Amino acid sequence: MGCVMRREFWLSAAEADQLAARQETPFLVASVDRVEENYRFLRRHLPHAGVYYAIKANPEPAVLRRMAALGTHFDVASAGEMEMLAREGVTGDRMIYANTVKDFRGLRMARNIGLHRMTFDAVSEIGKMADYVPGADVLVRICVKNNKALVDLNTKFGAAPEDALPLLRQARDAGLHPVGICFHVGSQSLSAAAYGEALLLARALFDQAEREGLHLTDLDIGGGFPVPDAEGLSVDVAGMLEAIDRQIARLFPDLAVWCEPGRFIPGTAANLLTTVIGVRQLPSGTRMVTLDDGLYGALSGILFDHWQYPMRFLSERGGKNQVLTTLVGPSCDGIDVVARDILAPELMVGDHVLFGNIGAYASVSETRFNGFSMAPTLIWEEQEEARQMADEPAIQKKQYR
Numbered sequence: 001m002g003c004v005m006r007r008e009f010w011l012s013a014a015e016a017d018q019l020a021a022r023q024e025t026p027f028l029v030a031s032v033d034r035v036e037e038n039y040r041f042l043r044r045h046l047p048h049a050g051v052y053y054a055i056k057a058n059p060e061p062a063v064l065r066r067m068a069a070l071g072t073h074f075d076v077a078s079a080g081e082m083e084m085l086a087r088e089g090v091t092g093d094r095m096i097y098a099n100t101v102k103d104f105r106g107l108r109m110a111r112n113i114g115l116h117r118m119t120f121d122a123v124s125e126i127g128k129m130a131d132y133v134p135g136a137d138v139l140v141r142i143c144v145k146n147n148k149a150l151v152d153l154n155t156k157f158g159a160a161p162e163d164a165l166p167l168l169r170q171a172r173d174a175g176l177h178p179v180g181i182c183f184h185v186g187s188q189s190l191s192a193a194a195y196g197e198a199l200l201l202a203r204a205l206f207d208q209a210e211r212e213g214l215h216l217t218d219l220d221i222g223g224g225f226p227v228p229d230a231e232g233l234s235v236d237v238a239g240m241l242e243a244i245d246r247q248i249a250r251l252f253p254d255l256a257v258w259c260e261p262g263r264f265i266p267g268t269a270a271n272l273l274t275t276v277i278g279v280r281q282l283p284s285g286t287r288m289v290t291l292d293d294g295l296y297g298a299l300s301g302i303l304f305d306h307w308q309y310p311m312r313f314l315s316e317r318g319g320k321n322q323v324l325t326t327l328v329g330p331s332c333d334g335i336d337v338v339a340r341d342i343l344a345p346e347l348m349v350g351d352h353v354l355f356g357n358i359g360a361y362a363s364v365s366e367t368r369f370n371g372f373s374m375a376p377t378l379i380w381e382e383q384e385e386a387r388q389m390a391d392e393p394a395i396q397k398k399q400y401r
């Protein structure tokens, strides 16, 4: 199934202007229709796996509501995430508590909302789970290898495969209900190979469990599915998902199989609109341009998520004259550099810079450092006016030389 690229969400210059005329930048604009399209894309190419959306990637209420309406299940890691879902009417039986080390507030909340499915990777977790949610369905998380992921999750998480069955038996002895095995190959994984290896490893463990009289029913292959076009990388995501799906169908016809996509669902669904608030010509010849958001704000993913977002310069002067530009954020910290020595039109104070593919792991790690307020998220489908008026004449923007 060739290289199917999903269209990214991009505001037009006119739409960005319309929004900025009514809401001060910086702000994010997320499209819940695009979120839905991404979800449907995943279901289409990975039909053998049910979905737990890992809400840490983007827990905007409108995103949760759309996903809930689509009938998905959810991956949560804390009491706070359970509360966010409960507020949208999602019940505990549609959640998996997929944090291998759970705090007591989270365990209490899990019990209160009827969440009874959890993952773990160590003995110290068994007594806690059994105490708070007796009889809970538990999956043991195993450690898998993957050097082709942007974010490695297997140095911090996952039991050695040889410890998996002893852990499940101990869980059973403590009154829990061992149901299966889970793993996470790492975030923004760029090949199906890591999933393939992990699936083979899991199959061997399921077979061994069966031989030893431990009947397991569930496999959870975690998240890690890549957002295409990051840093110009073109991954054949459809092909990758289909390769994983074929292997699931072949190896696990007998099991309930789940996945936990985070990044994939909202990744391409949002833009960040910023405004140039300062310009300075450096002796080196580089133009230093200060934006009203940066690494301590919605662009925190550059730091935490090792991400570079595609940019569009909505410059009045157009893109004819490209100059060497370093983009920085508004904070008083030298680390707050958004992009160094790139080519951009000669930006002026008042120009807008738009960032794309910023729907996952971005707004969630914003801080209030230096007293800057956090960029709110507008839902595109709720911005009727801007959508309709985008065809009208351009709004006169204030500019300073």
Ligand SMILES: *Cc1c(COP(=O)(O)O)cnc(C)c1O
Binding pocket: 054, 056, 057, 075, 098, 099, 184, 186, 187, 188, 222, 223, 224, 225, 260, 261, 262, 263, 264
């Ligand atoms: C973060 C996380 C996910 C989502 O990962 P993505 O790489 O964003 O798809 C899924 N499962 C668990 C347990 C996680 O911690």
